[in-house]
Amino acid sequence: MRPDTAMPTDPPTTRPRTNVFEELESQVRSYCRSWPATFTTAAGSTLQAENGRSYLDFFAGAGALNYGHNHPVLLEALLDYLRSGGIVHSLDMHTAAKRDFLTTFRDRILVPRDLDYKLMFPGPTGTNSVESALKLARKVTGRQHILSFTNAFHGMTLGALSVTGNSMKRNGAGLPLTNSSKIPYDDYFSGATEDFLWLERVLSDSGSGVDKPAAIIVETVQGEGGLSAARPEWLRALSELCRTHEILLILDDVQAGCGRTGEFFSFEESGIVPDIVCLSKSISGFGLSMALTLIRPQLDQWEPGEHNGTFRGQNTSFVTGTAALNEFWxxxxxxxGVRERAAELHDGLAQIASGYAGAVVKGRGFLSGIKFQDASAASKIAAASYERGLLVETSGPEDEVLKTMPALTISSDELRSGVDIIAAAAAEVLGAPVMQEAAPDADMRGGAYNRGTDSRGEEGK
Structure with missing residues (x-):
């Protein structure tokens, strides 16, 4: 007997239009649980839902939309390229679009900063860049172990998870994550213990039983780990330690890079020059998939095809990435301008934090937020902000930090509107603010490391 193929009794139009997400999409989805609207269009820092409501965006595609939604200059470049019949997919073959991107990245980014890197296209996402960096470090040094930091996040594939600190994400691996150890991030001991004291001792002691690692991987701002921001002197100390012990320094700039902290690279402020740099998210400028791994030329020891991927040559990303570099850099x-508006954001967040005991501002630039004394407050404030028309997320192992990540192109008026929404949401969740002394900035700490020079042999700035 043939199966019954009759149409459902109820016409599809009578069923809620969001049902298909519940019926077909995996339980793994997350952002849509906090922001259940169905979005249709977007421009700049505003998203439109199909019910007609507008939302101000303090999320920016988790940092993939540094220049906002559908920036007109980037959009026109993309449309012109598609209309021309240009190559879209090309693996690692030569194309005019890739040549333009490479040339522009060299001229706009590397040369002005006196940086000498080879560019590798490792695949479409940040975790691909991290995987390639870890593989190359092990290949070049002949060592297996990688050191990473408490509360770090580097991606969701197995190698990247092995250097990630978040236990929930690590548990998703389904097997032991080995060949990696965690060491304290800046101020993990609240300044009571010099962070590198133990590591320096064991690396210098041939009887310590601790094997020298291939590399240390670090974020300058822990975007998913609670917005802890490393001090420039701490980063210089880390760079000097790596150079002294011939350990490669990998800088994960996937979320904090491409201008989010006020410079193109988040490590520029410290004056260090990492051995390997991981970029993704906003490197395409338009929210299209793209990742880069920057490698010191002497470390570029790959055999042809030793690390590859079908989608590492997306020419639409090259086109919008080139347009973004020319337009903004x-x-x-x-x-x-980014630094000026980031200061406005910081001032607004500090004013909110000053009204609640124990609240502190964390992060750098347009990767900043507020940690409240009550660890549950951030999630509640984020939910209340959504109800008022603002998309803002949380960060940290317990989601204890309200994390703001606006587009770098946001206007001062939009920035103030978003901060006002957060202030109203905080008052709803925590009560009216109590005027007191300005809240301290959690990442403006005293103390300095006196370790001489940075990795370029220049005096630390």
């Missing part, structure tokens, strides 16, 4: 004007 031809000089320092854009970065100066």
């Amino acid at each position: 031809s000089d320092d004007t854009f970065a100066e």
